[in-house]
Amino acid sequence: SLRGGLRVGLLCHRGVGGSAMVAVGLARQLAARGHDVHVVARSTPPGLETPPPGVRVHRLTATDDVTTRLDVDWTTAELHGLAELVASVVQRERLQVLHFHYAVPFAWVVQDVVRRLGEDRPAVVGTLHGTDVSVLGRRPAVRRRLEPALAALDAVTTVSDHHAALATRIFRLPEPPDVIPNFVDLDRFRTVAHPPAHGRAPRLVHVSNFRQVKRPESMARIAGRVLAAAPSELWLVGTGERMPAVESILEDPIADGRVRLLGVRLDVENLLPHTDLLLVSSRMESFCLVALEAMASGVPVVAPRVGGLPELVEHGISGLLFEPGDEEGAARLVLVYLADPALQRRLSAGALTRARSLSTAAVIPRYERLYADVLGRT
Ligand code: GMT
Structure with missing residues (x-):
């Protein structure tokens, strides 16, 4: 050449x-x-x-x-x-x-x-x-x-x-x-301060194709528990065959305006830095690229211990891991996280460090x- x-x-x-x-x-x-x-x-x-x-x-x-x-x-x-x-x-x-x-x-x-x-x-x-x-x-x-x-x-x-x-x-x-x-391209994914200085409600985010392998209904039930227990918002990015089921589980918080349905977005780098925790509930992930993108945006990940996720997300360092299927445990982890700004700062920094290694x-x-x-x- x-x-x-x-x-x-x-x-x-x-x-x-x-x-x-x-x-x-x-x-x-x-x-x-x-x-x-x-x-x-x-x-x-x-x-x-x-x-x-x-x-x-x-x-x-x-x-x-x-x-x-x-x-x-x-x-x-x-x-x-x-x-x-x-x-x-x-x-x-x-x-x-x-x-x-x-x-x-x-x-x-x-x-x-x-x-x-x-x-x-x-x-x-x-x-x-x-x-x-x-x-x-x-x-x-x-x-x-x-x-x-x-x-x-x-x-x-x-x-x-x-x-x-x-x-x-x-x-x-x-x-x-x-x-x-x-x-991950660190010129594309950048971070803002976590937790946010201006006291807005914390934002959970889920990004996927809403297919069965992502277990989106489980994600919706975990998020539903969190939304019912603490002031918070949920951003949903993407769409797919399980979306109607997700919307029906989250009917009340959607009606209250606490769930934002953002649809398919190719510019997730503009969204992720303005969220606080990525919620993953997949049945299987060989890697989970969006978890890495969130981490590069300073956003820690809460995810099940499946597939390659535990290789990417270190429990208590760059995110939080739960046993597959334990929705109550997952919601509890999220609530602990939302109540603890020191933990938020620590995991955000840990997520960034992990992302920089990739x-x-x-x-x-x-x-x-x-x-x-x-x-x-x-
Ligand atoms: O395997 C799939 O269902 C789809 C595939 C894709 O093309 O999006 O996703 C896989 O590859 C990604 C990139 O390496 C990984 O981050 C995903 O974890 C992986 N999906 C699964 O393992 C379900």
């Missing part, structure tokens, strides 16, 4: 979801570090409508609607169409590394690309993100197809130790994946080292 970096292809979903956000963040950061980056997706992933210098977007279809769905159902024709597009970009741009985010359906697409290009294939890397392992990977038909596709990659990465162990077990991987945790400067070089490693090997 003229710029002295690598020529990297990134393959990702187009929706508002963690794996696409990570791919888009990686694209921007790699380009800023002098690499030539080509993002291939069904349509433009959110955040790349105006790509920065060094990033080019190649899309399969022209419709750029913002979606909160992960579209994992592709027809064979669509998969071939995507593989054809990827192969042509790889050849034309002489890509050295092809790196997918989320195994379904991209592990198969990459397999097809490798078959098409033979000797001229790039090094191939896959990052497993979440339900590609914990939900889809448990379906025998999906697992049988993913196992050989993953085994044929030059490298597999996952976003937490928990997810790495799960993936190794489910897909019987020949070796455990490299764990490269998700990262800055782009700390994490992106790990992907660069991985690329150098696989290129040395292929």
Whole structure:
């Protein structure tokens, strides 16, 4: 490359979801570090409508609607169409590394690309993100197809130790994946004083796609207990299939104007710093990107001890953890937190420290080292 970096292809979903956000963040950061980056997706992933210098977007279809769905159902024709597009970009741009985010359906697409290009294939890397392992990977038909596709990659990465162990077990991987945790752009996520100086009601915030895996009704019941017991507000960001159930659980505080329904927002960096505690109630999270974004905004997290969450949030240091399903215990933790400004200051500072350890400067070089490693090997 003229710029002295690598020529990297990134393959990702187009929706508002963690794996696409990570791919888009990686694209921007790699380009800023002098690499030539080509993002291939069904349509433009959110955040790349105006790509920065060094990033080019190649899309399969022209419709750029913002979606909160992960579209994992592709027809064979669509998969071939995507593989054809990827192969042509790889050849034309002489890509050295092809790196997918989320195994379904991209592990198969990459397999097809490798078959098409033979000797001229790039090094191939896959990052497993979440339900590609914990939900889809448990379906025998999906697992049988993913196992050989993953085994044929030059490298597999996952976003937490928990997810790495799960993936190794489910897909019987020949070796455990490299764990490269998700990262946060500290120029984008900034903090204001916590607790707020001007004595407004404290704000709980929940950000998700309101799908079952996020257990949004449980979140609503926890928040409902807190709202009933202490002066406070709840901000809900995002939407999804469980939203009507959430609204019915929170009917009274919604009627009282204490719940703000903010809908899908791509600029969460403008909201999070003005909240005081992120409430997570997921059944499973391989990582929980929004928790890291909240922490980078100086906002601690209250979350269940599931998946990769305990690796990110340290109980009593950068947030508070409860046993999955213990809604009463979760509400109690939140109420203790709201009543104790010293605890708020301490956890806010702890959250910021933890987030800084996962800055782009700390994490992106790990992907660069991985690329150098696989290129040395292929
Ligand atoms: O796996 C999913 O359901 C969606 C996926 C996505 O594309 O948003 O989310 C996963 O990847 C994120 C980025 O690495 C993680 O922060 C999320 O924890 C993870 N979701 C789950 O594990 C449920």
